[in-house]
Amino acid sequence: MQIPTNVSLKQEGQYCIHCFSQKVERTYQNGLTYYYCQSCDKTAERSLVDLFFINLYY
Numbered sequence: 388m389q390i391p392t393n394v395s396l397k398q399e400g401q402y403c404i405h406c407f408s409q410k411v412e413r414t415y416q417n418g419l420t421y422y423y424c425q426s427c428d429k430t431a432e433r434s435l436v437d438l439f440f441i442n443l444y445y
Contacts, residue, residue, distance in 0.1 A: 394437060402435040403427060 391407050394400070401411050401422075408426035411434050415421070422434040 390435075394435070398437070400437045402437070403429070404431050404433060404435050405429045407435070 394402055394407055400409055402409055403411050403422070403424035403426065406424060406427040406429075408424055410425040411422050412425070413420060414423045414430065419432075421430050421432060423430045
């Protein structure tokens with residue numbers, strides 16, 4: 388996966404894996420965790436998470 392330029396690696400963030408919007412919210416269905424994107428109206432089993440402090444460490 389190529390990360391687009393709108394995903395900053397200098398701050399923490401959570402992004403939709405379909406459209407890379409930050410308008411992602413965690414939802415639960417049948418005891419499982421999903422991530423719903425308000426921008427593209429898609430639900431995914433995972434999201435892209437950028438943890439800035441991990442990037443500093445490595």
